[in-house]
Structure formats: C-alpha cells, structure tokens
Amino acid sequence: MKLKILMSETDDFPDVSLALEEPNGLLAVGGDLSLHRLITAYQNGIFPWFNADQPILWWSPNPRAVIFLDNFKITRSLQKILRHQAFEITIDQNFEQVIKACASPRPKQKETWISTDMVAAYCALHQAGYAHSIEVWRDHQLIGGLYGVDCGGIFAGESMFSFESNGSKIALVTLVNHLKKFDYQLIDCQFNNPFLQQFGSCDIPRAEFIKLLRACKSSSSNTALCAWSK
Secondary structure (H helix, E strand, O other): OOOEEEOOOOOOOOOHHHOOOOOOOEEEEEOOOOHHHHHHHHHOOOEEOOOOOOOOEEEOOOOEEEEEHHHOOOOHHHHHHHHHOOOEEEEOOOHHHHHHHHHOOOOOOOOOOOOHHHHHHHHHHHHOOOEEEEEEEEOOEEEEEEEEEEOOOEEEEEEEEEOOOOHHHHHHHHHHHHHHHOOOOEEEEEOOOHHHHOOOOEEEOHHHHHHHHHHHHHHOOOHHHHHHOO
C-alpha cells in the first residue's frame, strides 16, 4: 500500500484497514493538527505520533492496546499508598501544565515527541471540551498526571508523567474511577507495554476496537458533556 499524503484540510483519512503492517499502524502522512482534523482522527480510531524532525504521522495500530474498565487491576501496594498518603487530586484544573510536564524529556532522553505544536493543538482540544487532564498534587506542587481525549464512552489516553514515585499510577486510578461513574467502557492505550499490563491492559484486533468505538459514540452522545462538566 502507498501511504496517503494529506495535502489540505479537506483531505480525508483513508480507512484504517489500509494502515501498514510495518511500521504497525502507520496510515497517513502530513496534514495539520487543526481542531477539526484531530477530532475526526480520534472519532475514527486514528492518532498523531511523530518526532520533531518528521512530518505529521497518523496511526491506527493492529492490534490495539486497551484497558477494559471492568478488568482494571490495582496492586495491594498501590491500594495501600492510596489509603495512607495524602494527595490532592483535581480534574481539568491545569491541562497546560500537565501536557507540558508530559512533554519533558524522560531520563536518558534528549527530546520528546510532544512538540510545542502538539502542546498548542491539544490545549485547543481541551478548550473545545475534548481533551482532559488528571492532576496529582502534594503540598501544592504537581507531582503526577495524565491527559487524553474523550471519544464518548472511550477515553484515549495520550501520555502521563511522574515527578514523584507513583504519581502517574495515582492519576490513572483516578481516571478509571471517574470514567466508571459515567459508564465508560475502556481506555484506549494505543500500544501495549509492561507498565500498562500491570493494570490489566490487553490487545484486541483493530476491527474490534473500531466497532466498540462506533458503538460507544452512537450510544453516548451526552456522556462526555456530563463527565467533564464543571
């Protein structure tokens, strides 16, 4: 398959079934990070992921890593931390600070895939009510958090960070508990890794993920508005 090059705002994404097998899920190149394109992408199981020296790359991997909320696992040690340590947890109180913290290079890394353009684009998504953050504070200092995109019944997790041990884990537990209150089905994790697997993540076929995405979207038209209203 020849990758589709997105030249203008009116160019449509190809069907996700046309994504490459290697590299897994690469679907299209180019385009922009406009609000309309990002919303369209997430509603169709597509997300941007690229380095600063690359054009915008759009992905829809197969299989897809997800966490079904009913299968979410918390270790005993984390349960103990949640019971006995004092944290302040907020939702959507400082999205920009969270995404900038996620953009900070990790140890042994010189750069990050979350560029200044990505930060601006997702802050615009947040202002439009689509992107959301969980913040974990200790003594008024941000120590952990995560952000992602609400797809209506499915939350697309994008990135998380910890400035103290377990900060991102606490944010993830908070997100799961919050989503369960509003009958969300799963968190889209995109690609699997050992960190996510300890919480019960699994791989499902892309076709199954797209089916779930469309079903949740059609049955949850008001879910996102209720879940994140202040």
